[in-house]
Amino acid sequence: MEYVLETRGLCKEYKHFKALNNCTMRVPKGAIYGFVGKNGAGKTTLIRLISGLQRPTSGDYSLYGVPYTSKEITRSRRRMGAVIETPSIYGEMSAEDNLKEQYRILGLPSFDKIPSLLETVGLSHTGKKKAKNFSLGMRQRLGIALSLAGDPDFLALDEPINGLDPQGIIEMRELILRLNQERRITVLISSHILDELARLATHYGFIDKGHIVKEISADDLENACRKYTRIEVSDIGVLARVLDRLGLEYQVVSKNTAQIYQATIPVSQLVETLSAEHCQVLSMKEQDESLESYYIRLIGGEEHE
Amino acid sequence: MNKLLAAHFARLRKSRVFWLCAIFMAGYSLFGQLMNYYDLVTYGEAVSLENSLYGYIVFYGILQAVFCGLFIGTEYSDGTLRNKLVAGHSRIAIYLSFWILSAAAGLFLCLISLAVGVLTGLPLLSGFQSSPWDILTLLLGHLGLIAAYSSIFTFMALIWQNKASGAVVSLLLAFLLLFAGGYINARLSEPPVYSNVYMTEAHMIAEEVPNPDYLTGTTREVYEFLRDFVPGSQAIQLTTSSALPRPFWPLVLYSLLIGGFFAGWGVFIFYRKDIR
Numbered sequence: 170m171e172y173v174l175e176t177r178g179l180c181k182e183y184k185h186f187k188a189l190n191n192c193t194m195r196v197p198k199g200a201i202y203g204f205v206g207k208n209g210a211g212k213t214t215l216i217r218l219i220s221g222l223q224r225p226t227s228g229d230y231s232l233y234g235v236p237y238t239s240k241e242i243t244r245s246r247r248r249m250g251a252v253i254e255t256p257s258i259y260g261e262m263s264a265e266d267n268l269k270e271q272y273r274i275l276g277l278p279s280f281d282k283i284p285s286l287l288e289t290v291g292l293s294h295t296g297k298k299k300a301k302n303f304s305l306g307m308r309q310r311l312g313i314a315l316s317l318a319g320d321p322d323f324l325a326l327d328e329p330i331n332g333l334d335p336q337g338i339i340e341m342r343e344l345i346l347r348l349n350q351e352r353r354i355t356v357l358i359s360s361h362i363l364d365e366l367a368r369l370a371t372h373y374g375f376i377d378k379g380h381i382v383k384e385i386s387a388d389d390l391e392n393a394c395r396k397y398t399r400i401e402v403s404d405i406g407v408l409a410r411v412l413d414r415l416g417l418e419y420q421v422v423s424k425n426t427a428q429i430y431q432a433t434i435p436v437s438q439l440v441e442t443l444s445a446e447h448c449q450v451l452s453m454k455e456q457d458e459s460l461e462s463y464y465i466r467l468i469g470g471e472e473h474e
Numbered sequence: 475m476n477k478l479l480a481a482h483f484a485r486l487r488k489s490r491v492f493w494l495c496a497i498f499m500a501g502y503s504l505f506g507q508l509m510n511y512y513d514l515v516t517y518g519e520a521v522s523l524e525n526s527l528y529g530y531i532v533f534y535g536i537l538q539a540v541f542c543g544l545f546i547g548t549e550y551s552d553g554t555l556r557n558k559l560v561a562g563h564s565r566i567a568i569y570l571s572f573w574i575l576s577a578a579a580g581l582f583l584c585l586i587s588l589a590v591g592v593l594t595g596l597p598l599l600s601g602f603q604s605s606p607w608d609i610l611t612l613l614l615g616h617l618g619l620i621a622a623y624s625s626i627f628t629f630m631a632l633i634w635q636n637k638a639s640g641a642v643v644s645l646l647l648a649f650l651l652l653f654a655g656g657y658i659n660a661r662l663s664e665p666p667v668y669s670n671v672y673m674t675e676a677h678m679i680a681e682e683v684p685n686p687d688y689l690t691g692t693t694r695e696v697y698e699f700l701r702d703f704v705p706g707s708q709a710i711q712l713t714t715s716s717a718l719p720r721p722f723w724p725l726v727l728y729s730l731l732i733g734g735f736f737a738g739w740g741v742f743i744f745y746r747k748d749i750r
């Protein structure tokens with residue numbers, strides 16, 4: 170498999186704080202790579218490093234196979250675009266003027282593609298309105314338009330849906346999917362809004378305390394996500410006793426609800442046994458483990474050395 | 475770097491801060507010449523257009539601080555510096571391109587002031603009194619100051635990641651340099667003696683008393699060096715061609731040294747800086 174970005178044992182320290190700790194990850198070409206982690210886990214730091222804003226303390230990374238220490242890295246970096254934290258746009262300029270400025274920075278001779286770029290991100294109607302008067306969603310989209318100016322084939326987006334309203338989130342999702350599917354742009358997208366990531370990502374990297382805990386494709390994640398049956402009863406104590414007796418793996422999630430992790434459950438036997446002990450079954454529902462619960466299972470509270 | 479310069483200058487053309495600075499410089503010159511004309515009409519004295527023509531250089535440092543703090547500081551506040559780095563431009567090229575831009579903007583501000591001063595002064599006042607050589611020498615000094623000030627304030631703007639505090643610190647530094655210059659020049663202007671006049675019953679007696687504030691020896695040499703070295707002090711000296719310091723070349727040399735030093739130091743720090 171061809172990788173757009175590979176990091177090997179990447180570390181970044183700020184005085185006494187280790188933001189990245191031996192971070193090793195690989196972003197496959199053509200993927201939408203969901204970069205998942207808590208606040209302060211090291212997501213933004215990694216994007217800053219690969220964008221050339223900061224230097225690693227140790228370890229290394231390569232973009233399109235070019236190590237960051239090579240002089241050729243600037244050429245590789247021209248093939249990528251990035252929106253880091255807040256969109257990097259001049260508030261005093263219109264969307265079009267911002268793009269013209271970016272075109273000049275990139276040394277692009279013609280502004281002919283600007284209208285279609287504005288169209289792509291849904292900002293063709295903004296006219297002379299200054300970017301500082303844009304909504305957050307519009308600013309995010311303008312930031313993406315700027316990062317697309319150089320026609321990149323790798324896009325790093327740091328929390329692009331943070332603070333967006335539901336409509337903005339939908340538009341952003343559609344834009345990212347369109348860029349990936351129509352333009353074949355590899356996207357690294359960091360977020361902690363997991364439901365949204367689950368609708369986009371083809372690959373995941375879970376980061377905790379600056380260290381990649383797990384990398385997995387969306388297909389493998391789906392297989393790894395356990396199915397469970399959520400059962401609601403009138404007496405959780407009785408249910409626990411019965412499940413222990415039946416040898417079923419379960420987890421109590423509230424005072425009258427439990428999740429049973431078993432592909433097939435002897436439903437009749439379970440209901441009869443509970444009924445015999447005067448415990449009513451109020452509801453029963455089969456569910457897939459979500460990205461969120463997978464993430465919590467992977468990271469939640471545990472140390473991963 | 476050409477791409478960066480093209481982008482910077484395109485933004486400069488639309489910069490409100492830059493044009494406000496230019497209007498201030500033009501307004502200062504216009505006001506100075508009109509006041510000279512008023513004196514001419516009121517007192518009938520022949521006033522040279524050079525009387526206040528070069529006074530802009532005193533304020534130039536303050537305007538350069540404001541311009542760099544706000545124009546370059548925007549790169550941090552709006553985060554647009556990141557676009558340049560991600561686009562693959564080297565940090566050295568980014569830093570030097572901003573210095574060139576600052577110097578060019580500073581040069582333009584000075585030229586605006588000169589142009590307005592000459593164009594309004596020529597029809598209203600008497601012409602140039604200094605020799606062309608003196609004028610050229612003076613303007614060479616101004617160029618040196620532009621190189622020094624633009625380098626200092628580009629350094630401040632690119633090293634300080636917070637636009638507001640960076641602009642405030644730059645402005646304070648500009649005032650500090652100017653006040654330091656004023657103080658140095660004032661100390662060196664102290665006369666060696668002053669007249670002490672007192673009355674006796676029959677006579678009024680005047681005698682010369684040594685001035686305790688008059689600088690002598692090494693202290694005076696240090697002050698003289700600082701007068702030529704500190705940009706604020708240079709600016710005060712370079713407001714008139716009639717009292718050009720001799721020899722003149724150290725002033726230009728010091729300016730270039732200051733410019734080169736801050737550029738080198740700035741590139742060194744900026745090269746290693748973690749950009750947010």
